[in-house]
Amino acid sequence: MSYRDLIKAKLNIGQELLYLSMQDVLDTGITVNEVLELTEKAMIAYSSKNAEMPAKIGLHPQPDSLMHAMPAYLPEEMACGIKWGSNFPTNRERYPELPSTNCQIIYNDYETGLPLAFLDATWITEVRTPAVSLVATKYLANPDATTFGMFGCGIQGRAHVKMIEHVLPKLEKIYVYDLFESAMDQLIEQCQPHVRAKIVKASSCEEVAKSSEVIASAIPIHHTPHPIVKSEWISKGQTLITCDCHSVYEDEVYKKADIYTVDSEEQHRLLETYGYYPWGLPLIYAETGAVAGGHKPGRTSKDQLIVSNNVGMAVEDIIIARRVFDKALELEIGLKLPLWKRSK
């Protein structure tokens, strides 16, 4: 039976779609290991030109907020759709009961374009983003690293810390830093039971920068960066993984890196036209997926300073959406909603 016939056996394509809440997505039982495997596959497919994914466009209704439209088609997966994702850092003060990041996906039938599912993608985003950082770490960092640093202890900070030992199994210390003491406390409370390494509340950005061989960052993206890490604190041999674009480091750090990778060159060049790299886009060595796919070597010496800047790609969301959708159909999870009702 073809993939599409399998879907048709469970869903009346064109007449209804499957609605999946965040809880439904979790109830499918999709695992972090599956997300890791699918994310790497999607990054490689994109950088091998086996996917269609235009650079994301966005709206900015509040200062430093973003709402991104992210479509993708992966022919080998027979998967296509679009994510509509937002980050509003000011929710923290203005609407403390609401998260700063929220996302939804419309998952479409690749043969007819009709919608198959509308699903909450907040959890998918929460987990696939550190999964990208883990792919970058796997190919670009020293696997024997014993120290890891995390800038930003929000949703992404916590998810990164929980997952990092998948690729850095020898970690002994994890240094975390946030503007808010309460965010660091919350991270330690939530993450320490899940990791072997000791999580240490750093007293300053400088401490994290100077103490960690591998550093990830997830703080709000300001249109004009206000770097929190000075170039002089960063040395050869470190690996810096960012999912927050140009937010954390002084520009000189990117420019002095021996290797600078991005998830999508097209995306970063578009961001530059929006004014995101006011000091100019650093020299791009390769896409992170091209390194993961073996098209370009990753780290070749312990002394290299490597920066990997991955702002998120729709291919990662859509490949996971397909897995979630398939599992939901199989397990009969979710609510079938009519697409239209004819008037009689």
Ligand SMILES: NC(=O)c1ccc[n+]([C@@H]2O[C@H](COP(=O)([O-])OP(=O)(O)OC[C@H]3O[C@@H](n4cnc5c(N)ncnc54)[C@H](O)[C@@H]3O)[C@@H](O)[C@H]2O)c1
């Ligand atoms: N690359 C991707 O695919 C991707 C996906 C999701 C989110 N993001 C980005 O990751 C970032 C974090 O997202 P989140 O959902 O974790 O948000 P969040 O609001 O949950 O967490 C952000 C944390 O950063 C802290 N922070 C703010 N300014 C800081 C500073 N100057 N120094 C240290 N800490 C600071 C905040 O106190 C907060 O705890 C955002 O920029 C978001 O756009 C990227």
